[in-house]
Amino acid sequence: MNKHDENTGPSEAQQITLRGPAELADALPYLLGFHPNDSVVMVALHGGRGRFGGRLRLGIPREPEEWAPVADQLAQCLVEGSERHESRPDAIVVFLCQDPAEGESAPQTMERLRPLAQRLRTACGALDVPVLEALCISDGRYWSYCCPDDRCCPPEGNPLALPGTTVMAAAAAYAGVQVRGSLRDMEARLKPWVSAGAQEQERALDSAGAVLVSRILDVDGRGEVARETLALARDLMERLGSAPVAGPAGADGDDDGLITSGEAAAVILGLQDRETRDRAAEWMEGREAGTALRLWRALARRCVGPYVEHAAAPLALAGWVSWSMGDEAAARVALGLALSADPHYTFAQLLHQACNQGLDPETLRRCLRGERILRDGHEGGVASQDPCGRRAGPPPARTPAGRRKRRAADRPAPGAVSRPRPAVSRSRARDIRRLDTRRPGSRDARSRD
Secondary structure: OOOOOOOOHHHHOOOOOOOOOHHHHHHHHHHHHHOOEEEEEEEEEEEEOOEEEEEEEEOOOOOHHHHHHHHHHHHHHHHHHHHHOOOOOOEEEEEEEEOOOOOHHHHHHHHHHHHHHHHHHHHHHHHOEEEEEEEEOOOOOEEEOOOOOOOOOOOOEOOOOOOOOOOOHHHHHHHHOOOOOOOHHHHHHHOOOOOOOOHHHHHHHHHHHHHHHHHHHOHHHHHHHHHHHHHHHHHHHHHHOOOOOOOOOOOHHHHOOOOHHHHHHHHHHHHHOHHHHHHOOOOOHHHHHHHHHHHHHHHOOOOOHHHHHHHHHHHHHHHHHHHHOHHHHHHHHHHHHHHHHHHOHHHHHHHHHHOOOOOOOHHHHHHHHHHHHHHHHHHHHOEOOOOOOOOEEEOOOOOOHHHHHHHHHHHOOOOOOOOOOOOOOOHHHHHHHOOOOOOOOOHHHHOOO
């Protein structure tokens, strides 16, 4: 880790040796950039000295019946992802982080999670990758599931080190790495409102849906809605960018106050269109990135009530912008919530996988820049070549039959434009879903963009 490294964890420039469970437990927040709550965390180790490699995090499944398949999937994802990005891990470290439930003590939490730890160890061992250490962290204490010696790992656990007193804390401070509170705090900035304003926002979404649904399902109206959505989003970004900067404690509340319920509803529903969302993803650099991120977070908080699934689009955009800006921790949190809102949202799936594998976002940035160049070339009537290898130029005129053919082959069917689900009410949502279906059994019928 060096002073110019914005990623969490040690780098090749400055190696940090961690000795024993205590220092591993202390290092976890610095590896992720936040304190994980209710999480399974797995970290790959490479080489004889156990250099940290890929890592993944998932919420602990509530039902113990889910632990076995989840453990198998996590082990496979970490091993295969490490192989694609770097090399096969030589070992893995497992962390189970969960505070005690009501009426439960921390040692009881540790014992309750022991079968999950054992299942993770077995799943990794089945792939010929041993678990070097498995730790439980709960209520400010840690336990090792691998050490049977009560002298160093007593039943009551060991207290975590005081913040800022360890070698990892010192190295992180030198490198400028910050731990931004808990996962719960980071997710709270992106989760839907539960205040009185949620009812007003839900009514606004109902009203906007009643107007926009039929337009989105129309070939010509869809383009008009896309232009209006992007123009309104741009206006909101300008409004957010010109407002006085508030302190961290009140920043989200101030942003919420600058956006009306009607404006939020219009952009949320408009972003359910895949092409509109992709255009919005171009705002990922410079000043645009900062204001776009604030907008996507604010819109995610407005996806209330039956519109929770609509949050997948703004959350995925928030994750993309965070990743593009180098904030991988925030990106993983936003993309994880996007997949919680809609597990089949392809855009979030691909971004989450790429971010977890440590890929360079510049490849996607370059393609999005190319899309803008391509579109400008169309509008100006000048042919050009974009970085993704496509030829830009005036689009050929299409007959009505040609338009129908393109709609069927090159983009989702009407009503399935990025799985909009622009529900104006629960009954209307059911009507729209009837239009939003594809051929039963087809792959497209099970996935969303």
